[in-house]
Structures are given as C-alpha cells and as structure tokens.
Amino acid sequence: MVTTAIPQPQTTPIQSALIVGNYCHDVLLQGGAVVAETLGGAASFISNVFSALSVSFHLTSKVGFDFKYPVNHDPIVIPTSKTTVFHAYFDQGHTENAHQDRVLKRVEVCDPINPSDLPDKRFDFGMAVGVGGEILPETLEKMVEICDVVFVDIQALIRAFDKNEGTVKLVGLKESGFYHLLPRVKFLKASSEEALFMDVEEVRQWCCVVVTHGKDGCEVFWKDGEMKIEPFGANQVDPTGAGDSFLGGFVGGLVHGLVVPDAALVGNLFGSLTVGQIGLPKFDLRLLQRVKDEVQRRKLHNTCWFEGGKDSMSFTKPDGHDEFHASLASTKLVPTCSIQECQRDVPRSAGSVEQVMRPPCNGQ
Numbered sequence: 001m002v003t004t005a006i007p008q009p010q011t012t013p014i015q016s017a018l019i020v021g022n023y024c025h026d027v028l029l030q031g032g033a034v035v036a037e038t039l040g041g042a043a044s045f046i047s048n049v050f051s052a053l054s055v056s057f058h059l060t061s062k063v064g065f066d067f068k069y070p071v072n073h074d075p076i077v078i079p080t081s082k083t084t085v086f087h088a089y090f091d092q093g094h095t096e097n098a099h100q101d102r103v104l105k106r107v108e109v110c111d112p113i114n115p116s117d118l119p120d121k122r123f124d125f126g127m128a129v130g131v132g133g134e135i136l137p138e139t140l141e142k143m144v145e146i147c148d149v150v151f152v153d154i155q156a157l158i159r160a161f162d163k164n165e166g167t168v169k170l171v172g173l174k175e176s177g178f179y180h181l182l183p184r185v186k187f188l189k190a191s192s193e194e195a196l197f198m199d200v201e202e203v204r205q206w207c208c209v210v211v212t213h214g215k216d217g218c219e220v221f222w223k224d225g226e227m228k229i230e231p232f233g234a235n236q237v238d239p240t241g242a243g244d245s246f247l248g249g250f251v252g253g254l255v256h257g258l259v260v261p262d263a264a265l266v267g268n269l270f271g272s273l274t275v276g277q278i279g280l281p282k283f284d285l286r287l288l289q290r291v292k293d294e295v296q297r298r299k300l301h302n303t304c305w306f307e308g309g310k311d312s313m314s315f316t317k318p319d320g321h322d323e324f325h326a327s328l329a330s331t332k333l334v335p336t337c338s339i340q341e342c343q344r345d346v347p348r349s350a351g352s353v354e355q356v357m358r359p360p361c362n363g364q
C-alpha cells in the first residue's frame with residue numbers, strides 16, 4: 001500500500017490576526033414562532049472557523065451587560081448597553097426582495113467600536129466584520145493603518161437600519177462613508193445580494209472582490225481577471241453565517257499558505273458546512289483533521305503565506321486545484337461522530353432552543 005506522509009507545519013512566520021466586529025444574539029423566527037436562539041455575529045462564526053483551523057487571533061468586540069453566551073475570546077462588556085440583537089424572519093411571504101433569503105431586524109444595538117478600542121500594536125492582517133453598524137469609518141481607517149493586509153465584509157459598511165423596526169436595508173457602497181478607504185483594503189467580500197450595491201467593475205481596480213453565490217460557490221474578481229470557484233454539496237437547514245464561515249475558511253486557507261483559488265475552496269467548504277446546521281456550526285473533529293491534512297499537503301506548492309501581499313494581484317488556479325476540491329469534498333464522507341467528538345470554539349448556552357433544533361453532526 002502506498003502511503004503519503006503528511007508534511008509537518010513549515011517555518012512560515014506565525015501571523016498575527018485582528019478580528020473586529022460585535023458578537024450578537026440571533027433569534028430565528030418562522031411562522032410567527034421562535035425556532036432558535038443562538039450566538040451570532042460574523043466575529044463568532046469566523047472565530048469558530050479560525051479555531052477549527054488552528055489560526056490564532058485577537059478579537060475586538062463589544063457586548064452589553066446581558067450578553068448570555070460563554071465565549072473563548074472575551075468581548076469588551078459595556079455595562080450601560082445591551083448586546084446587539086438580530087431577529088431573522090425566514091417566512092417566504094415576508095421577503096420583499098427576491099435576492100434575500102431572510103429579513104433581518106436589528107432590535108437592540110450595542111456601542112460602536114472606536115479606533116481607541118483597537119489594540120495598540122501592529123497585525124499581519126485584520127478583518128472588519130461588523131454586522132450592526134458598529135464599525136465606523138475612523139475605525140476602518142485605524143485598521144488599515146495598523147494591519148498589513150485588511151479583509152472587509154461589505155455588510156460591515158453598507159447596512160442601514162430602519163429607525164422604527166430596525167429592518168436592515170443596504171445602501172450603495174459609494175454613499176456609505178467608507179468608499180475612500182477601499183484602495184487601502186486588500187479583499188472585499190460580498191454576497192450576491194450585497195454586490196448589487198457596488199460597482200464591481202470600479203472596485204476591482206483597487207482591491208480583490210469576492211462575491212459569494214450561496215449553493216453555487218463564489219467568484220473572485222481582480223483588476224485584470226476573474227474566476228469561479230466550485231461549491232460543495234450541502235443539505236441547507238439554516239443559511240445564517242454561511243458568508244461569515246466562508247470568509248473564515250478563505251482567510252484561514254491563506255494563513256496556511258494556500259493560493260487564493262485554493263483558499264476560496266476552503267471558504268466554500270466551511271460555508272457549506274455551516275448551512276447544514278442551525279446557528280453556529282459544530283464541526284466534526286475527524287472531518288476537521290482531514291481538512292487540515294489536505295490543506296497541509298496542498299500548501300507545499302507555495303512559498304509565502306499570502307500571495308496577495310504583493311503589490312499587484314493576479315490569480316490562476318494552480319495544477320491540482322480540481323483534485324484539491326475533490327479531496328476536500330471527500331472529507332465530508334467521514335462516519336457520523338458522537339456529539340462529544342464535535343468541536344466548536346464557543347460553547348452554547350444551556351437551554352437554548354438551538355439545542356433542541358440541532359440536527360446530528362452528520363448533517364455536515
């Protein structure tokens with residue numbers, strides 16, 4: 001039998017990472033009833049994927065006195081404020097816009113994250129991943145000053161909230177107050193719905209734009225080219241956090257030395273794993289080990305941690321890209337695990353509806 005030795009981690013420098021965005025409480029509603037209550041916020045989904053991929057990070061996040069979930073990376077607790085809360089309505093009839101999979105309402109809002117809340121040190125990369133309008137233009141400006149490379153989720157920039165009900169609306173990126181900072185951002189991630197609120201042709205002149213397309217995977221646009229990245233199959237039970245987990249997997253792949261097209265596959269994989277569960281996903285430990293082994297094998301092709309660190313960005317699918325997709329897809333074929341063998345960075349709160357609703361791990 002031919003066996004392939006799994007390469008040991010190489011001597012690439014350890015990256016320091018900064019994640020900026022508030023944790024929140026998510027309430028999922030259908031047919032007028034609450035079906036689940038979970039920890040939410042892009043920061044929680046990305047932390048979850050980073051922990052799964054053994055990527056260490058610093059997190060700047062604010063919550064209120066009522067924050068109810070135990071987490072591994074402590075947020076700043078604001079004693080005079082409540083935690084940001086989103087209600088997500090999944091009823092078909094409620095959807096006013098054909099591009100939306102849910103209607104979101106921000107029903108409580110915590111304080112914004114100010115530049116002075118960020119650590120007083122430099123980072124190899126930073127991620128601006130707000131959900132409730134907590135990232136201010138001056139905060140993103142400070143991030144581009146202290147981080148060598150900045151990844152931005154457009155939802156942190158273009159959300160506006162109805163004064164009465166808190167319904168999330170999107171505004172054009174040009175009108176957002178962040179537009180002038182885009183030339184200093186390296187990657188901008190948007191869902192296909194959000195991408196309608198920017199001029200991709202213009203923005204791709206400055207930074208790499210990654211547009212996610214749900215079950216159809218994603219597309220990467222840069223100044224002189226674009227490419228589609230294949231998806232992975234999933235039984236979708238809840239789309240919440242797919243885009244966040246995608247971003248966690250994509251950046252985690254880059255940190256482990258993958259080139260952009262291969263890292264985007266890792267993003268698609270974690271997006272597909274997330275929709276198979278309600279709320280924050282719990283990953284099967286055997287599946288995770290296989291994913292990490294495949295990533296280790298794959299990174300041997302590369303010499304630097306992040307090709308996008310170069311001034312000009314241009315990407316091609318390296319040899320073996322399709323085989324890498326197939327090997328990642330095969331990681332989903334691991335036998336069903338017991339609940340004790342699943343990993344999640346952030347423990348669930350006791351007694352949440354989510355525990356009742358949670359499908360077994362083989363939902364992955």
Ligand SMILES: Nc1ncnc2c1ncn2[C@@H]1O[C@H](COP(=O)(O)OP(=O)(O)O)[C@@H](O)[C@H]1O
Nearest residue numbers: 191212213214215217234236242243268271272
């Ligand atoms: N039903 C699905 N089946 C497989 N993969 C999915 C599915 N939905 C989402 N994904 C993965 O998650 C990524 C992000 O999902 P998407 O729905 O585009 O973002 P968002 O959650 O921000 O709306 C997609 O690019 C894809 O890789």
Ligand SMILES: O=P([O-])([O-])O[C@@H]1[C@@H](O)[C@H](O)[C@@H](O)[C@H](O)[C@@H]1O
Nearest residue numbers: 040041042086240241242243244
């Ligand atoms: O589903 P997705 O767009 O990736 O990200 C979601 C946000 O849009 C939402 O505001 C938040 O409450 C969820 O916890 C999650 O972060």
